[in-house]
Amino acid sequence: MSRATIIDIAERAGVSKSTVSLVVSGSPLVKPQTRARVEAAIEELGYVYNRGAASLRKSRSNIVGMVINDLLNPFFAELAVGIERALQGSDHIPFIANTSENPARQAQVFRSMREHGATGIIVCPAVGTDAEALREMTSARIPVVLAMRRVPGANVSAVVPDNRAGGARAVEHLLRLGHRRFAFLGGFSRMSAFRERSQGFKDALERANLVVGTAAVIEAPPTKAGGVAALGQALARSEPPTAVLCFNDIVAIGAVHALAQRGLKAGADVAVVGFDNIAEAEHLAPALTTVAVDSIGLGERAARMLLRQIESGAPRVETYIGEARLVVRESCGASRVHTTALGGAA
Amino acid sequence: MSRATIIDIAERAGVSKSTVSLVVSGSPLVKPQTRARVEAAIEELGYVYNRGAASLRKSRSNIVGMVINDLLNPFFAELAVGIERALQGSDHIPFIANTSENPARQAQVFRSMREHGATGIIVCPAVGTDAEALREMTSARIPVVLAMRRVPGANVSAVVPDNRAGGARAVEHLLRLGHRRFAFLGGFSRMSAFRERSQGFKDALERANLVVGTAAVIEAPPTKAGGVAALGQALARSEPPTAVLCFNDIVAIGAVHALAQRGLKAGADVAVVGFDNIAEAEHLAPALTTVAVDSIGLGERAARMLLRQIESGAPRVETYIGEARLVVRESCGASRVHTTALGGAA
DNA sequence: CTGAAAGCGCTTACAG
DNA sequence: CTGAAAGCGCTTACAG
Numbered sequence: 001m002s003r004a005t006i007i008d009i010a011e012r013a014g015v016s017k018s019t020v021s022l023v024v025s026g027s028p029l030v031k032p033q034t035r036a037r038v039e040a041a042i043e044e045l046g047y048v049y050n051r052g053a054a055s056l057r058k059s060r061s062n063i064v065g066m067v068i069n070d071l072l073n074p075f076f077a078e079l080a081v082g083i084e085r086a087l088q089g090s091d092h093i094p095f096i097a098n099t100s101e102n103p104a105r106q107a108q109v110f111r112s113m114r115e116h117g118a119t120g121i122i123v124c125p126a127v128g129t130d131a132e133a134l135r136e137m138t139s140a141r142i143p144v145v146l147a148m149r150r151v152p153g154a155n156v157s158a159v160v161p162d163n164r165a166g167g168a169r170a171v172e173h174l175l176r177l178g179h180r181r182f183a184f185l186g187g188f189s190r191m192s193a194f195r196e197r198s199q200g201f202k203d204a205l206e207r208a209n210l211v212v213g214t215a216a217v218i219e220a221p222p223t224k225a226g227g228v229a230a231l232g233q234a235l236a237r238s239e240p241p242t243a244v245l246c247f248n249d250i251v252a253i254g255a256v257h258a259l260a261q262r263g264l265k266a267g268a269d270v271a272v273v274g275f276d277n278i279a280e281a282e283h284l285a286p287a288l289t290t291v292a293v294d295s296i297g298l299g300e301r302a303a304r305m306l307l308r309q310i311e312s313g314a315p316r317v318e319t320y321i322g323e324a325r326l327v328v329r330e331s332c333g334a335s336r337v338h339t340t341a342l343g344g345a346a
Numbered sequence: 347m348s349r350a351t352i353i354d355i356a357e358r359a360g361v362s363k364s365t366v367s368l369v370v371s372g373s374p375l376v377k378p379q380t381r382a383r384v385e386a387a388i389e390e391l392g393y394v395y396n397r398g399a400a401s402l403r404k405s406r407s408n409i410v411g412m413v414i415n416d417l418l419n420p421f422f423a424e425l426a427v428g429i430e431r432a433l434q435g436s437d438h439i440p441f442i443a444n445t446s447e448n449p450a451r452q453a454q455v456f457r458s459m460r461e462h463g464a465t466g467i468i469v470c471p472a473v474g475t476d477a478e479a480l481r482e483m484t485s486a487r488i489p490v491v492l493a494m495r496r497v498p499g500a501n502v503s504a505v506v507p508d509n510r511a512g513g514a515r516a517v518e519h520l521l522r523l524g525h526r527r528f529a530f531l532g533g534f535s536r537m538s539a540f541r542e543r544s545q546g547f548k549d550a551l552e553r554a555n556l557v558v559g560t561a562a563v564i565e566a567p568p569t570k571a572g573g574v575a576a577l578g579q580a581l582a583r584s585e586p587p588t589a590v591l592c593f594n595d596i597v598a599i600g601a602v603h604a605l606a607q608r609g610l611k612a613g614a615d616v617a618v619v620g621f622d623n624i625a626e627a628e629h630l631a632p633a634l635t636t637v638a639v640d641s642i643g644l645g646e647r648a649a650r651m652l653l654r655q656i657e658s659g660a661p662r663v664e665t666y667i668g669e670a671r672l673v674v675r676e677s678c679g680a681s682r683v684h685t686t687a688l689g690g691a692a
Numbered sequence: 693c694t695g696a697a698a699g700c701g702c703t704t705a706c707a708g
Numbered sequence: 709c710t711g712a713a714a715g716c717g718c719t720t721a722c723a724g
Binding site: 349351352353363364367368370371395396397398399400401402403404 | 716717718719720
């Protein structure tokens with residue numbers, strides 16, 4: 001009662017196993033009549049193709065790895081969904097691992113995926129990942145595509161949003177609303193997204209001839225609690241900001257919360273802008289103005305890029321930068337400003 | 347420059363490949379000195395174990411399938427995280443597939459996972475999955491554990507929350523708050539969770555000797571839009587409800603939104619209770635009272651159950667029912683009631 | 693404690 | 709268009 005093999009099918013159909021192999025792999029070399037006999041036998045015996053055996057023989061599997069830093073964050077869950085979706089069209093199937101931002105766990109995962117014969121890998125690297133960590137894959141010539149985050153010094157492909165432009169766009173909008181005192185809240189400088197987003201923040205301020213006191217960029221964990229803490233620090237400054245750009249939407253939620261604790265209202269008293277545009281952003285109160293990143297789309301891009309690299313024997317390093325566009329809702333106070341003849345935002 | 351094999355190691359270490367195999371599989375039969383020589387060779391040649399080859403030989407892989415109906419819903423993403431987390435301790439690695447509630451896609455996925463040699467599978471079934479669909483796996487004696495949702499008539503293991511008790515608990519709380527006119531909003535009767543949750547809703551009403559007009563249960567898509575629509579229907583009734591229990595938190599968000607559109611406030615004008623307790627529930631305005639389901643914990647349970655079944659050659663069908671506890675926040679109006687001497691909730 | 697041999701289920705030239 | 713043969717990288721009795 002163990003699983004039927006190609007040999008069982010061959011006997012049943014009265015052909016050799018080579019012919020069966022040709023049929024299951026869709027070769028046009030087989031006479032239609034023979035093919036029909038084989039297919040009937042497959043049906044009768046409930047044969048299931050053994051891809052593991054085929055991979056061994058071909059020295060190449062159709063398994064791909066998907067290594068995500070934090071699946072509990074909807075932003076990265078969306079990335080995962082995009083990757084999986086794009087893979088559906090191909091005949092590749094993904095392993096998944098959630099590293100929880102743990103580089104040691106990530107190293108284990110890389111090894112495990114190599115042992116299981118992954119032919120390529122998409123990774124949203126854990127904070128602290130260095131170029132060396134990726135060498136486990138690259139030195140084995142396994143194509144790697146980084147998603148959402150870059151790894152300094154690593155010469156691998158990447159699919160990332162235009163964090164820098166997005167950060168600048170948010171500030172430009174706040175400038176137009178009349179704000180002149182800003183802070184950037186949350187995240188850590190060892191995160192590539194932090195460096196890029198805060199750089200965009202500074203870019204825009206400099207272009208507006210505003211001086212950026214270095215302390216206006218306040219590092220904190222990219223969590224709600226981090227947002228609460230960072231906002232507290234910002235407000236404690238001698239010249240507190242009237243507008244804050246947050247590292248991501250979760251930090252923004254914390255900032256809004258911290259304002260509420262002080263009897264202040266985001267959008268009315270202090271403008272708050274997030275980053276990512278996670279699904280819940282529009283349901284918050286006030287609805288969150290944020291920089292939208294098409295995470296599903298980036299996931300699809302990453303998967304297609306990986307597939308292309310797997311196919312072309314000699315993958316070359318490429319980078320795709322996705323757009324980051326501002327979605328204006330309530331928390332920046334734009335609507336209020338609008339109705340009060342603009343300019344009163346500070 | 348192709349990957350080193352057990353034979354390369356054997357040559358390098360001056361032993362047979364059998365001995366190398368013993369070493370890599372951690373057998374205690376090998377003399378420490380020999381082991382050391384082999385390990386040195388492994389290190390030198392950068393050998394990576396080929397699990398695919400081992401699986402073929404052993405006729406058993408350590409790959410497990412994880413089939414999720416909707417990864418974009420944080421509730422199910424948490425389930426996936428729990429599964430993955432519990433698998434980390436074992437030497438099993440998960441394939442993942444997101445079926446997007448599409449039974450046809452799900453059927454493809456089952457097939458693909460069989461072809462790739464999954465030795466067990468955890469599935470949160472797409473709406474519309476029937477017992478027949480699961481036979482692809484069960485008839486091949488591949489252990490299946492259903493998570494979150496059941497499949498009527500299917501004789502397979504399941505890990506689900508106590509939806510019925512949770513639904514009843516929510517209503518009992520609303521009864522204590524003084525409510526007497528209720529509605530259950532959202533979901534469809536072909537979803538097992540809908541049947542169980544709405545049954546708990548009815549249980550509690552009957553125990554309180556209240557008559558449940560059948561129309562008090564309003565089916566609608568389990569989405570925000572569904573919540574908006576269902577609430578509209580409920581309010582249009584001759585005796586509109588003063589309290590609504592929603593199929594899940596997403597529907598509750600829609601209900602709160604629909605109330606706001608009418609100038610009504612959840613908690614003050616109509617009590618709203620959700621189900622699931624997704625992470626954002628506490629950040630909403632008003633903060634959502636909801637029935638908490640430990641989705642990560644259930645995911646871990648499901649994974650451990652599957653592992654156990656894979657190990658014991660003859661898996662028996664088992665069911666685990668996780669608790670569903672009420673988390674009281676603002677949207678049910680409990681705090682308001684508290685401060686107004688109770689009873690004014692209607 | 694270690695080695696020689698067979699075989700897991702496929703694919704792939706190579707003949708015919 | 710079809711078949712016989714070798715081999716992918718392992719494991720597993722079986723000897724010794």
